[in-house]
Every structure is written in structure tokens, then in C-alpha cells.
Amino acid sequence: MALRHFLGHPWRTGTLLASLSLAACAGNGVGLDANGQPVGTGGGGPPPPLSADFSSIQANIFTPICSVCHIGGGAPEGLRLDAADSYNLLVGVPSTEVPSLDRVKPGDPDNSYIIQKLEGHAAVGAQMPFGCPTTQPCLTATTIAFIRQWISNGAPPPAVATVHAAPLTVTSIVPDAVEPVNESPPQIMVAFNHELDVWQIDSRSMHIEKIVPGESTASTLVSEVVPARVSVSNANLRALMVWPSHQLASGHYRLVINAGAPTQVSDLAGNSLALAVPSESGESVISTFDVEVHP
Amino acid sequence: MIQRLTLAALLTVFVALLGVVPVQAEPYLAVMTGYKCNxxxxxPTGxxxxxxxxxxxxxxxxxxxxVDTVLDSWTGKITDRLRFGGDLRTDWSRDTAxxxxxxxxxxxxxxxxxADFTVIPERLGIYVDEQIAPxxxxxxxxxxxxxxxxxGFYLKGGQFYLPFGWRLxxxxxxxxxxxxxxMTTPDKGIELGYEHAAWSAQFDVTNGAANAATGSGYQVTSQVVYTKSLWRLGLAGSSEQSSGGDRRMGGLFAGLRTxxxxxLAEGDLVHDDSLPGGRTLAAGLLEGDWRVHKGHNLKLTAEYSDPDRAVRNNQQTRYSFVYEYTPxxxxxxxxxxxHYFGIPQNNLQNQQLTFLELHGYY
Known part of the structure; x- marks a missing residue:
């Protein structure tokens, strides 16, 4: 009776029908990948079935769910989970919330921080995906089991990443020049497209400089050289970590490969890092970043 | 073409709503009663x-x-100056995709x-909203x-929700x-507000969500609302300057009682340069709340989202049916x-959510 009364007014019925007609407005997805981007620009094609393989996990979980927030310079905890960055920022890299735990510890899912975050029993912060289960579904136990299995298998990289056709280059750095960080970074993470030759890299390979930028590279003044400990993750030979010897105060910094050092950044095939033209001193700058520490 | 038709349909519905003469912290209550948020x-922004x-x-x-209880005299006041309140929501939900x-x-x-403490009546006060759990x-x-x-005018300083569209x-x-x-994204800064007769206006300068960790950039947000007993119309705009990319948005929203x-209707357009290549996004809401009987409300919503105006066939819609009973x-x-409808390649864009919620408040 009440419904008849409601629908008895033509304008009400019309408005209701107009509302319902919006159902037809959902995109049909033609020509798009799972992220709603044109095929070819965002990875392309439907994702493979979920399996205990990194490419599958990336396509089914990290890209469509996690990288909605974990992307770009503002990614929470500096953890970018887009296809270009995720592996190198996950495997063998200490978490920023609980530095004693690696985000992914190959062979040990129980002590991999990502599993603790996904299962909701991490010591710090909320369960991921953020807001689950209220605003979005949590990952099911079955889904998490695939990630567990991948980690138990040693967290192998995606198969395509082992092809060394391209020269050795940096794929991502955290922190980078996009946004300043508001506290001294405990480490600088440099990810590469190839596995590195750990025997060719040690703390003589690079250092951090505090700089006063000039109008050109040549006029840039170095106000402090910050020694750093350099190491390659045993679990991920494509992730290089640089640990400053002390906390960095506010200022402009750059990460520099030491000129003439007996050790150099190179991959297992012996290819040296392809960088921009070295400075007059022969040093090569990998990255610049700003620290803005607020009291 | 589909995008244009969708926007045209939204605009048509919006204009139709404004043109019809005859119309509770849920904004529909404000529309139902004709009251301003304050x-x-x-x-004052609800x-x-x-x-x-x-x-x-x-x-x-x-x-x-x-119910006749000792609560008859309860208005949240502990003293003339100090007031407490609270909300607790617990639910059971089921997601299928x-x-x-x-x-x-x-x-x-x-x-x-x-908690709210009035230091000087009608002049100076301190307000706190704290989520205790989870x-x-x-x-x-x-x-x-x-x-x-x-x-008249008022000034807020501290952390607060920004005024932009319907506070759903x-x-x-x-x-x-x-x-x-x-209401999950409060920001820190100052707000200059104005309340007079049917008018409400706010002008905010805050850090901006994208600048929370960087210590640089700012966000300017402004909103104006004109409220009559049967209808209201609001206009909102915001601009965020960030080293990661600027973000500008505008919104038009309206309410009508019949x-x-x-x-309730709202349409928002956002241009975000922090996204790769810069993107323009659009979203729309149409909500109808039918007071079936005292204590009973049926809420139907139809929503539209275009996450990238430059890409075809990627639109999403969502429909909700919610029954609210206040015994x-x-x-x-x-x-x-x-029920979500999106591109078939993405399971989450086609999920269905069923929920039962218990809401206690005082």
C-alpha cells in the first residue's frame, strides 16, 4: 500500500527509474586491464589465475588491491607495490614498522611482516588491506596461503626479471627526489633491474653527501660527507641498502658512487651500473633527496 | 559517449530534483527536517x-x-560547561565477489x-572527537x-573534518x-566559518592529506550552503598544493524534501596531478530516504564513479538498499x-556486501 502510494506520483517513479538506469552505466571493460587502464599501458590483459608465483600474486593482489594506496612518492611506509617496484621493496627488505622483521623473508612466511599484516596480527598498525573487513574485504585465508607458499618456496622473482638483455639500471629508490622525508631515513633502498654481484659491492662503493645545491652540478657545494654501510640483501640480490652512519639532519642530500673505488656496482654478468655522465671528480650521483626534520 | 550520457542523466536527475517543489548525524535527517547542521x-558543519x-x-x-527512564533529562551535559557523547557501531558483514x-x-x-568544554559561553570552546576502538x-x-x-563568524583551529559535500x-x-x-580523513589547520539565517559558509586552510608526512604544501577548501525548509543547495571547492602533484576539485550538492x-544528490569533479599522467575523476550520488513510519527509514542510493575521464569503459556504479530501525x-x-558494478576484469569492482549493524549512541 505504502509502495503503491510512493510509486503513485509520476515524478517519484521517474526519479526512481532514473536512479535505476544508472546500473547501465558501469563500464564494460573492453580494451582495459584489471586496473581499468588501456591494455598495454598498465600491464595488459586479464591477470593469470592466482598461484604461488610472484607474477600471479602481483597481478591478482598487489596491483589491483594494494597499489591503490601503495604507489608513488606518498606510498605508506615508502612501500610501493606497483609492478615495477614491489618485488625489490618487499623481499629481504626490513619493514619500517618493525625493522627486526623483513617484509618478506624467503622461506619463512611466519616471520615475514607482510603475512603478519595481511593476517592481522602484526605488532604495529592496522590489518591490510586497510579498512578490511568493514570497507573492503580482507584477503581470504586461501589467498594468503598462495603468498605463504610463494615465500616458503624462497620468494623467487618473476621469471622475466632474470633476463639480462637490458643494461644494469636503477628501477626505484626510497627516498627519492619526489617528496622530502620528515625524519632521518634509517636506510636508503636502491632497487635494480638485475641481480647484483655482491662481491663487487661494499661500503667503499658509495657514500651520502649533504649538499648546498647550486645552479649547476659543478657549482653544487658538498657541506658534509656521510659515511654509509652498504649491503645487498642476501634474500634479494636486486635490493641494495645504504645505512647512514648517523642520523641525517634537515637538508639536501645525494647518494654518490665513489670515484675510483676498488669495488663497483655491477651485476652477475659483470655489467657496471649505467648512470649519467660522472662529475668532474669522477663521482656519479644515483639519487638526490631532501630531509625536513620537524621538532 | 556512455560517459556523456551518464553525466547527462545525472544532470537531468539533479535538475529535476531542484525543480520539484514538494520535500535526520545523517544528512538526510537535516533534509527531512529542514534544519542546518548546527x-x-x-x-557547525555537522x-x-x-x-x-x-x-x-x-x-x-x-x-x-x-521510553520513560531517567534518561528523560539526559542531554549529554555533565555540567553547564561540559558535555559528553558517543557512538558505537558493531556489525556483521559478508562480502562476495x-x-x-x-x-x-x-x-x-x-x-x-x-567531549565539549565551553570556556566562555557562545565565544570560546574546546571540542574533542576520539575514536577509542578498533x-x-x-x-x-x-x-x-x-x-x-x-x-556570525567563528574560527576553528586544530584538527577537524573538512567541509566538502554531504557528510555521509x-x-x-x-x-x-x-x-x-x-570522516576518516580529518586535517590540521584553521577554519573561518559564517552562519547567518539560511546561509552557512566555511573557508579552510589545512595541511592537505598528501602533505602529512612531507611538511610542505597546503590545502584550501571552501563551501557555501543555502538552506530552506524544503530544499538546500551547496557548492564546494578545494585545491591542494603538494610536491607530489596538485589536486583540485569542485562539488555541487543538493537536498530536497518531498x-x-x-x-540527496551530489556531483564531484576532481583533477589530480599526483596520479601518473594526471587524471580527471568524477563521482555522483543520488540518495532517497523514505520515512516509512516513525523509527523506520528506507535508504536507497545509486552512485556513479569514473576513475579516469580519459579512459573509456571503466566506469563503476554502486547500489545500496539499507533499512534503519530505531526502536x-x-x-x-x-x-x-x-552491489558494485564495474569492469568484469576486476572482481572487487563487482562485489556484493551484506551487513547487519547495531548502533548505540548517547
């Missing part, structure tokens, strides 16, 4: 602690049955407490306000997600069903 809430009238409304007019195992869970959605204590709002929030209870509504301004039904003062039961 009539029921301590916060949500959070209820004032004397708001508590009285929740006791007497909202529930199906008025294509090619994905369904999951269900009981969850404590939120337990929030409010995940430990999180401050939502904490600000000092100077001036009369019922008439559902934080996952497309218009709230696309704008990035909701008999037992309150209608006695300070207790509400909600049952709802939401």
Missing part, C-alpha cells in the same frame, strides 16, 4: 557530538517508541567518544573554536572516496545490501 550538532536539541531529537522524535571465496566477519566498526585510540577531531557557531555516514560512498574528504522522502532512544538497527 541545529543538532556541536560542530557530525559528531549532538547538542541539547540533537539529543532531544534522538530521544523523542527519532525512535519508534519513547566473482571468482573469490566469500568471507564474513563480526567487527567493531567504531567506538567514538566526544585499533587503539585515534584522534579524529580536536579543535579550539572562537565565536558563536550559531550566528557511509565513508565508502564514491563521492567521499573520489573527493578524499570524509512528503515522507528526503532526497527506542539511542539504539538503531541497520540492515543493508550493496
Amino acid at each position: 541545529v543538532c550538532h556541536v560542530n 557530525a559528531g557530538m549532538r547538542n541539547d536539541f540533537g539529543v532531544t531529537y534522538a530521544k523523542v522524535l527519532l525512535p519508534e517508541e519513547t 566473482p571468482n573469490t571465496a566469500s568471507q564474513q566477519a563480526f567487527a567493531l566498526e567504531q567506538f567514538r567518544v566526544y 585499533n587503539g585510540s585515534i584522534n579524529e577531531e580536536a579543535y579550539v573554536r572562537y565565536g558563536n557557531t550559531n550566528e 555516514q557511509d565513508q565508502t560512498a564514491f563521492v567521499r572516496e573520489v573527493s578524499g574528504i570524509s 512528503g515522507p522522502i528526503a532526497w 527506542i532512544p539511542f539504539l538503531q538497527l541497520r540492515a543493508g545490501y550493496r
